[in-house]
Amino acid sequence: MELWYSQLQTDNIKFSIKVKEHLYTGKSPYQQIDIFDSEEMGIFLIIDGIVMLTSKDEFIYHDMIVHVPLATNPAIKKALVIGGGDGGTVRELTRYSSIEKIDMVEIDEMVVAAAKKFLPLTAGRLDDPRVSLYFEDGAEFLRNTKEKYDLIIVDSTDPIGPGEGLFTNEFYQNCYNALTDDGILVNQCESPFYEKNAKEMRRAISKINRLFPISEVYQYHMPTYPSGHWLFGFASKKFHPLHDFRPEKWTELGIETKYYNTDVHRGAFMLPTYVREQISRVEKSE
Secondary structure, three states, X not given: OOXXXXXXXXXXXXXXXXXXXXXXXEEOOOOEEEEEEEXXXXXXXXXXXXXXXXXXXXXXXXXXXXXXXXXXXXXXXXXXXXXXXXXXXXXXXXXXXXXXXXXXXXXXXXXXXXXXXXXXHHHOOOOOOOEEEEOOOHHHHHHHOOOOEEEEEEEXXXXXXXXXXXXXXXXXXXXXHHEEEEEEEEEEOOOOOOHHHHHHHHHHHHHHHHHOOEEEEEEEEOOOOOOOEEEEEEXXXXXXXXXXXXXXXXXXXXXXXXXXXXHHHXXXXXXXXXXXXXXXXXXXXX
């Protein structure tokens, strides 16, 4: 008997992966968590019926969420990750010896425990001595923290359920407050392609634009996410991801990557016309 995992990406479009084995299922106070194994995409993590990552393509997401800000400012020493329970973002951050402190705030401890057991590819560096794990609500953590960070990465799910509080005006204001004068914020910014995702993308950009003097959007291509065309937001008090980008400085670090490189860094900010038009409408409406 064949077993397939299927996800409705819209009401009219379905994405499916043939399953080899159902490795894990658990229901936390926050969400349903499942981990499967497959021939084509390797091990993949599902939360509330939505693909979070696969071992086949996770490197694309994690390369782009981490190396773009670190290549813009290689002097980052203190980083905060909101979400990111699979551990992949922390894994990439730990590759920088210059980073002294990494705090990760994940609301659901069950996700981290499952990732440590079944996804060592991403979760294998969560025990790095520079990493501190906090199992609490990320919005609440930022509301109360007195720490100042050089980098905040919002590695969140979609703005539903536990992820909803990570897309509010208050949350982005608290991110701004918790950043140093050189601080950079990178956030998961949804997709511009299907309207349901694009609406959330425009809302996030609008809120961040009001707070930060530098606010840009960059793209990456995730085969397992709806449409495959997704965006991150880049906001900063000081550093522009292109004007202040010194590719030779990052190259000197000798960090090997599978997706990111300094040409991709530049190209990721060269957005298609339909995305530029959406962002332009946001800016004109403010």
